[in-house]
Amino acid sequence: MHITAIKNISFGINIIDMHTHIGGHQNASYTKNDLDVFVRNPLPNDDVVEKMIVSDMDSFKGEHTTEYAGNKAALNALKNDNAYSLMAGCSPKNGNVQEIEKLFTEFPNDFVGLKFHPNDQKLAPTHQKYQPYFEFAQRNNLPCLFHTQVPFDSSKGGALFRLPDGSIDKSKLNPFSEPEIIYQAAKKYKDTPFIMAHLGSGWNESHDRAIDVLVESVRKGDANLYADISWVDIDSKPPVNGHSPKDHIVKVIKKLKGIGDSDWNKGDQSFRIMFGTDAPISRFKGDSAVEKYTKFVEDIKAAIRADVDLAKDADKIIEDIFYNNAKKLFYPAKAADAAQSAAKAAEKSGGNTGKIVAGVILGALAIIGGGAYISKQKNNNEKNL
């Protein structure tokens, strides 16, 4: 029996890690075993990774005969273990969206989104070859995850490359995976969730660039951008001018809540930030993988709790970042079911208060839900989560 079945009842210590991998990377090949170390047992801090959302690196690098074959092999490698869901690895450069459609038709329970690595493909997501994939995602309201990366000048303490007048040297930005180009592509598919993985991986100003893009998109309402925080904590990069890359996790949450911004009228948009790790890449493999993973989790929690503005709601924010936000995005039917039963329970408890609570919950449900994806996912994800 799987341990999460027991731990499920203890909401708040569960984790959905929405960015993990199997497949080949830098002369190594990763398998289910490399991920099982995180999900088979509670972490040393007693948190439980209930779910990992996995993509196959060979598939999005275009190293299989077809995207269908690669992703199906990845699915088989995960052995129908419901601790895992998949994002279908897409390689628009040499792929064919029909292979992806075939995959979703055959395995609608297993795939919850599309994964792209524009930097590996050396193809910006604004290129027309992506369009059929994005149209497929739009039709099915599937989240699309993109590697993001902003090069930095290590000789200048990790600042971005600049022109003599101090402005950012745009020719040095990553032409395939910089946040701005993801945003540009996302605008055409305004309602489709486009997720910027690694919050613009790099150093401080790299993350700032992703945060600026995210905040701008919310302000303008012209795209549906999200981000994950894998690689935002890189311990090997020391603080510069008192700022550590890690601080950007707190910063982006505050910005999306509008804290300290008197012009903010968008409500709480921090649901756009999710926990991911990129496991088992880099430090999340080998003997101390679980220890380092747990440290990352605890570092994020500590940063949220230590912030003077976030401290009072820290437990809720932590639940959202580590669990609820990904659940709502990738498993909306389950999130909706939970809200509905909470509403029923509130109504059952009787009196006007119960009815008001039920109304509020169902109202929230209407915001979460909507459209084909909910009904589609309702059938599709019953065995997940």
Ligand SMILES: [Zn+2]
């Ligand atoms: Zn990754």
